[in-house]
Amino acid sequence: MRTAVILLTRDLRVHDNPALATACANADRVVPLFVLDPALSELSSNRNRFLHQALADLREQLRERGGDLVLRSGDPVTEAVKLAGEVGAEMLGVAADVTAYAKKREGRLREECDRQRISLRLFPGVTVVDPGTLRPGGGGPAYKVFTPYFRTWQTAKWRDEVATPRKITLPDGLAVGRLPAIPGGESPDAATGGETEGRRRLSAWLRSIDAYGEKHDDMPGDATSRLSPYLRFGCVSPLAVAEAAKTLGAEPYVRQLCWRDFYYQVVNAFPRISTQAYRPNADDEWRDDxxxxxxxxxxxxxxxxxxxxxxxxxxxxxxxxxxxxxxxxxxxxxxxxxxxxxxxxxxxxxxxxxxxxxxxxxxxxxxxxxxxxxxxxxxxxxxxxxxxxxxxxxxxxxxxxxxxxxxxxxxxxxxxxxxxxxxxxxxxxxxxxxxxxxxxx
Known part of the structure; x- marks a missing residue:
C-alpha cells in the first residue's frame, strides 16, 4: 500500500490544500502531520493561541473525513522523517515557503529524505502565484517595485483550486498524539483561529466586499476583511480568496492580496528582510531612545x-x-x-x-x-x-x-x-x- 506523509506548516486547512489533495489522490494511506517546534513557541503567545485553536479545528475537519491530525513535538525535520520511516512512506510532502527558516527546513528535509530514499515533494498554496515564477523583464530574481509586478501578476495564469479530499485513511495503529492545551495569549479580544472560523469570516466578508475600495481606510468603520491571520496560518486559501474577490469584481481588494504575494517574492530573493535594509545604504542613523x-x-x-x-x-x-x-x-x-x-x-x-x-x-x-x-x-x-x-x-x-x-x-x-x-x-x-x-x- 502506498503511504504519504504531509508535513503541514502554514497550510492548516482541508480546502484547496494541494499537498493534502495530491497525497489523497495518489496514496492509499495519508498521514497529515504537524510538528510543534519549541524553537518557535516563545515568539508570540498570541500566535500560539491562534495556532493551537487552528490545530484543534483542523483535527475535527480531518476526522470528519476518516483521518486525523498527527501531532509531534520537536524538530520538524527529525520528526517528519522519523514518522515517514515508521509508516513506510514513499513520499513526504510540504508546502513551499520563502523565509530563511523555511528554506533551511526544506534543505534539511531534502538531505534527510535523500538519505532515507524518500521522495520529497514541494507544493504551492502559501500564495496566489508561486513566489519564484514571475521575473522582471530587465532581469533579476524579483520585482523591486509593486506596480509592474501587479500588472504581470494580473495576467499570469493562476493554478486551479484543488478539491477537498472526501476520505483520508491513516495507517492502522498510528498514535496521533494529544492536542496541546490552548494557551491564554496576551490580547483579550483576539480572533479565534481555525479553518471553520476563517471560512465563516470569508463568506461574511464577500457579502460586503464591494464597499472595500471606498471604505478600507475608514478607521472607525473597520471595513476590512480581517482575514490576514487566517491567510498567515493558511486557514483559508489565498488563491480561493483571490478567485472569489476577482469574480465579484473587487479589484481594490485583489490588489491588496497581490501586495501580499509581492512581499513573498521579495523575501524569496532577499531572505534577510527582517534584519537588513533592502535598499543598500538606506538605513538612517537611528536614535537610541x-x-x-x-x-x-x-x-x-x-x-x-x-x-x-x-x-x-x-x-x-x-x-x-x-x-x-x-x-x-x-x-x-x-x-x-x-x-x-x-x-x-x-x-x-x-x-x-x-x-x-x-x-x-x-x-x-x-x-x-x-x-x-x-x-x-x-x-x-x-x-x-x-x-x-x-x-x-x-x-x-x-x-x-x-x-x-x-x-x-x-x-x-x-x-x-x-x-x-x-x-x-x-x-x-x-x-x-x-x-x-x-x-x-
Missing part, C-alpha cells in the same frame, strides 16, 4: 491616533492597516527609532505577523524597502483628521479621552488648561515636542 520606544509600545506617546493604534494592537492582536502605517511612520520618521525594533514589537503581538508582510511593510514605511518615495512622511494629525474625522476610532481605544467630543480629540494639548489637567492622558513626548510643524493641522 528607550524611553520614547517604551511610550510608543504602551500607547502613551500623547498623540491620540498613534496611541489608539498601539492599544488596539495589544487588545486584539491586530491593527487597522491605516493605523499600522501611522504608528510605524511615527516611530521611524518622527521619533527616529530603528524600524527593526518596531517590527519586533509587531511580531510579538500580531496574529498575522509573518516575515514577508510585517518586515516588508516596516521597511516600506521606514524608507529602507520597496518604496519609490523613501523620504515620505505621514503627518499623524492630518491622517487622523482624514481617516478618523470625528475621533470615533481614538475614543474606542483610549477611554481617557471619551469625554472629548468631535475632532478636537486628536489634539488634546490644544484644549483649555482646565480640561487638559482633568485628563489622565500624557502630553506629547518630551523628545518630540519641538516638531511643531506636524502638531498643526
Amino acid at each position: 528607550p524611553d520614547a520606544l517604551k511610550h510608543w509600545q504602551d500607547g502613551l506617546t500623547g498623540v491620540p491616533v498613534v496611541d489608539a493604534g498601539m492599544r488596539q494592537l495589544r487588545a486584539e492582536g491586530w491593527m487597522h492597516n491605516r493605523a499600522r502605517l501611522i504608528t510605524a511612520a511615527f516611530l521611524t520618521k518622527h521619533l527616529g527609532i530603528d524600524w527593526r525594533l518596531g517590527a519586533q514589537w509587531f511580531f510579538r503581538w500580531l496574529l498575522d505577523g509573518d516575515v514577508p508582510n510585517n518586515s516588508g511593510n516596516w521597511q516600506w514605511v521606514a524608507g529602507t524597502g520597496n518604496d519609490s518615495r523613501p523620504y515620505r512622511r505621514f503627518n499623524p494629525i492630518r491622517q487622523a483628521g482624514r481617516f478618523d474625522p470625528e475621533g470615533v476610532y481614538v475614543r474606542r481605544y483610549i477611554p481617557e479621552l471619551k469625554a472629548i467630543e468631535g475632532p478636537s480629540v486628536h489634539e488634546p494639548w490644544r484644549l483649555p488648561a482646565g480640561v487638559r489637567s482633568a485628563l489622565d492622558y500624557p502630553g506629547p513626548l518630551e523628545s518630540h515636542r519641538d516638531e511643531a510643524v506636524w502638531l498643526r493641522p
Whole structure:
C-alpha cells in the first residue's frame, strides 16, 4: 500500500490544500502531520493561541473525513522523517515557503529524505502565484517595485483550486498524539483561529466586499476583511480568496492580496528582510531612545491616533492597516527609532505577523524597502483628521479621552488648561515636542 506523509506548516486547512489533495489522490494511506517546534513557541503567545485553536479545528475537519491530525513535538525535520520511516512512506510532502527558516527546513528535509530514499515533494498554496515564477523583464530574481509586478501578476495564469479530499485513511495503529492545551495569549479580544472560523469570516466578508475600495481606510468603520491571520496560518486559501474577490469584481481588494504575494517574492530573493535594509545604504542613523520606544509600545506617546493604534494592537492582536502605517511612520520618521525594533514589537503581538508582510511593510514605511518615495512622511494629525474625522476610532481605544467630543480629540494639548489637567492622558513626548510643524493641522 502506498503511504504519504504531509508535513503541514502554514497550510492548516482541508480546502484547496494541494499537498493534502495530491497525497489523497495518489496514496492509499495519508498521514497529515504537524510538528510543534519549541524553537518557535516563545515568539508570540498570541500566535500560539491562534495556532493551537487552528490545530484543534483542523483535527475535527480531518476526522470528519476518516483521518486525523498527527501531532509531534520537536524538530520538524527529525520528526517528519522519523514518522515517514515508521509508516513506510514513499513520499513526504510540504508546502513551499520563502523565509530563511523555511528554506533551511526544506534543505534539511531534502538531505534527510535523500538519505532515507524518500521522495520529497514541494507544493504551492502559501500564495496566489508561486513566489519564484514571475521575473522582471530587465532581469533579476524579483520585482523591486509593486506596480509592474501587479500588472504581470494580473495576467499570469493562476493554478486551479484543488478539491477537498472526501476520505483520508491513516495507517492502522498510528498514535496521533494529544492536542496541546490552548494557551491564554496576551490580547483579550483576539480572533479565534481555525479553518471553520476563517471560512465563516470569508463568506461574511464577500457579502460586503464591494464597499472595500471606498471604505478600507475608514478607521472607525473597520471595513476590512480581517482575514490576514487566517491567510498567515493558511486557514483559508489565498488563491480561493483571490478567485472569489476577482469574480465579484473587487479589484481594490485583489490588489491588496497581490501586495501580499509581492512581499513573498521579495523575501524569496532577499531572505534577510527582517534584519537588513533592502535598499543598500538606506538605513538612517537611528536614535537610541528607550524611553520614547517604551511610550510608543504602551500607547502613551500623547498623540491620540498613534496611541489608539498601539492599544488596539495589544487588545486584539491586530491593527487597522491605516493605523499600522501611522504608528510605524511615527516611530521611524518622527521619533527616529530603528524600524527593526518596531517590527519586533509587531511580531510579538500580531496574529498575522509573518516575515514577508510585517518586515516588508516596516521597511516600506521606514524608507529602507520597496518604496519609490523613501523620504515620505505621514503627518499623524492630518491622517487622523482624514481617516478618523470625528475621533470615533481614538475614543474606542483610549477611554481617557471619551469625554472629548468631535475632532478636537486628536489634539488634546490644544484644549483649555482646565480640561487638559482633568485628563489622565500624557502630553506629547518630551523628545518630540519641538516638531511643531506636524502638531498643526
